[in-house]
Amino acid sequence: MPVLWRSEACDQKPDPQTGVFSVRLTQAAQHSVNVYCEQPYTSPDGRRIAIMRSSEPDPRLPPFELLVADVQTLRSTSVEKGAISILVGTAAWSGWIYYVSADRELMRVNLSTLEKEVVWTRWPFPPEFVLDSVSADLRYLVGAQFRADFMTELVRVDLAERTWKMIYEAKECLGHVQFNPVPAAGDDLLVQLNRRQSYNHMWEPRAVENPLGGATHFIIDSDGGNVRPLAIGEPHTISSAGHSAWMADSGRIAVATHWDFATWQLDSRWPQGNLFTVAPGDAKPTVIEAPGHRFNHVGVSRCGRYFVCDSYPERLPAPIAIVVGSLQTGRWRVLLHNCGASGGGPACSHPHAYFTADSKNVIYNADPYWIGQVFAARVPGGFLESLS
Numbered sequence: 010m011p012v013l014w015r016s017e018a019c020d021q022k023p024d025p026q027t028g029v030f031s032v033r034l035t036q037a038a039q040h041s042v043n044v045y046c047e048q049p050y051t052s053p054d055g056r057r058i059a060i061m062r063s064s065e066p067d068p069r070l071p072p073f074e075l076l077v078a079d080v081q082t083l084r085s086t087s088v089e090k091g092a093i094s095i096l097v098g099t100a101a102w103s104g105w106i107y108y109v110s111a112d113r114e115l116m117r118v119n120l121s122t123l124e125k126e127v128v129w130t131r132w133p134f135p136p137e138f139v140l141d142s143v144s145a146d147l148r149y150l151v152g153a154q155f156r157a158d159f160m161t162e163l164v165r166v167d168l169a170e171r172t173w174k175m176i177y178e179a180k181e182c183l184g185h186v187q188f189n190p191v192p193a194a195g196d197d198l199l200v201q202l203n204r205r206q207s208y209n210h211m212w213e214p215r216a217v218e219n220p221l222g223g224a225t226h227f228i229i230d231s232d233g234g235n236v237r238p239l240a241i242g243e244p245h246t247i248s249s250a251g252h253s254a255w256m257a258d259s260g261r262i263a264v265a266t267h268w269d270f271a272t273w274q275l276d277s278r279w280p281q282g283n284l285f286t287v288a289p290g291d292a293k294p295t296v297i298e299a300p301g302h303r304f305n306h307v308g309v310s311r312c313g314r315y316f317v318c319d320s321y322p323e324r325l326p327a328p329i330a331i332v333v334g335s336l337q338t339g340r341w342r343v344l345l346h347n348c349g350a351s352g353g354g355p356a357c358s359h360p361h362a363y364f365t366a367d368s369k370n371v372i373y374n375a376d377p378y379w380i381g382q383v384f385a386a387r388v389p390g391g392f393l394e395s396l397s
Contacts, residue, residue: 012123018083021384026346031386034078034085035060040381041076042068042356043372044097046308046317046363047254048142048187052104052120055367056081059097059106059120060383066355068381069096071136075108077120080370080385088118088125098140098150101190101255102311102366105147107140115168128168137210138164141186144196149231151176151186151198159207159215163200165231176233181217182206185251188231190311191258196231199262201251204242223248226264228289237289241266245293246285247276252306256336257313261288263336265304265318273323275300284318286336297339302332308363308371309336315393317344317371319360325352331362331373331386335396342396345386349375357381368393 017036023029035041041062044050050059060076061068071093078085094109104120107128115129139153150166162178163186177183177200185201204219225242226249229235239262242249246266253264266283268275275283284304285294297316304318314337320330329350334341350373351358358381362373371386 012086014079014082014084014086016083017085024345024347027343029344029386029389031345031384032080032083033382033384034080034083035062035076035382037062038380039064040066040068040355040357041383042374042381043361043363043383044069046306046361047185047252048099048101048190049308049311049363049365049372050097050099050106050120051102051363051365051372053102053366054121055365055369057104057120058365058372058383059099060085061097066357066381069356071095072111075106075118077118077123078383080365080372086123088123089116093136095137095139096141098143098152100143100145100147100188103143103145103147103190105143107143107150109140129171133173134164135210137212139184141184142188142198144188144231145190145192149188149196151188151231153183153186155182155208155210155212157210159209161207163198163233165233176231177229180207181219182208185253187253187255189255189258191255193258198229198231199226199253199255200229201226201249201253203251223267224251225249226253226262239264239287239289240291240293241285241287246279247283250283250305254307254309255313256286256309257311259288259313261286263307263309263316264294265307268303273303275303284316297334297336297341299332299334299341302330304332306359306361310364310368311366312368315364315368315396317362317364319348319350319352319362319373321352329360331360331371333371333388333392333396338397340396342392344371344388344392348373348384348386349377351376355381364388
């Protein structure tokens, strides 16, 4: 079947303060979203990305259309219509995207070749099963699901043997599960825990008693054992913002925390900033000093050396900046002073910025004309090197 590549892209005016050039990759009168920032959904050469599209404000919920966009040719093509999974799964930068088709088959598509495969006919999981992450060797898929008893369980699916098992459960909400994307780093999983929150299989909420509130994160192995807490969230910091990413094979993660939304003030214990790096065993996290910013979503480059975050203003609506920095030196620079995202309730209005695998582009969402679209900001030559 021939591939129909469509021209939707349009150049944008350079950022008036940084001169950085962006391209809008999508145009349709439906919301498009770059999936998410924590596990970049890109090809290994950095050329192609995955995009989800629908008329709903969060196109990551079914049904949706799955697209592939090429940041060099500035064309896109549809690879699946009417997919029914919650999210799409990937191993970061692998270029393989996993989803459930309308025929209830677990499928995968290769962003580089557009090759499609049926991984599992008669996918045995209910529609509310979340496709969270795929291991670097593409052997396992881990997903989360809420049970009728308000417990959250993590299920590891063996894609080769076509078997599965529950590896971890909690009475509070689990999410944002991420395999370490570097094969040499093993099969560790980063997990977010939302304290005092729980849901059942109907997505009905129920409060859970816990002396500590807010979100935190921990690491487990792929069997659900060897639980390693991270010094993020109370009592170490204010609640995690819920956005974090692996720093390659360093064993560390980068994670943003909340701030006082009424006053715009940072955690009084950490007036230097709200972006941290942390690893198991750390008595306290290490802060990236940026007191003038309030970072929200977090992306980390494939090499693990650089971060990209959206920086929220004191009051919305107002320009949301995209900031790039070094996780080694702590130096940072504004890439875009106004990315065009409104930062409202819909996911398509959140920038969700991430690097392509070659770190030559930052992919982000924006809704300057009230319909969410996906953009690519070209990282200027020498920009990253200037942070060292």
